[in-house]
Amino acid sequence: MAGTGLxxxxxxxxxxxxxxxxxGIIGGL
Structure with missing residues (x-):
């Protein structure tokens, strides 16, 4: 089941x- 891992x-x-x-938002503040 490679789909599950993907x-x-x-x-x-x-x-x-x-x-x-x-x-990024917190750092921008």
Whole structure:
């Protein structure tokens, strides 16, 4: 099931992206 691993990886990248955006907003303030 390579699809499952790919979904987990994409979900992980999405979380990292959101955390990065949140950190950027907080850092900008």
């Amino acid at each position: 979904q987990k990886f994409a979900f992980f990248l999405l979380i990292l992206l959101q955390l990065g955006v949140a950190a």
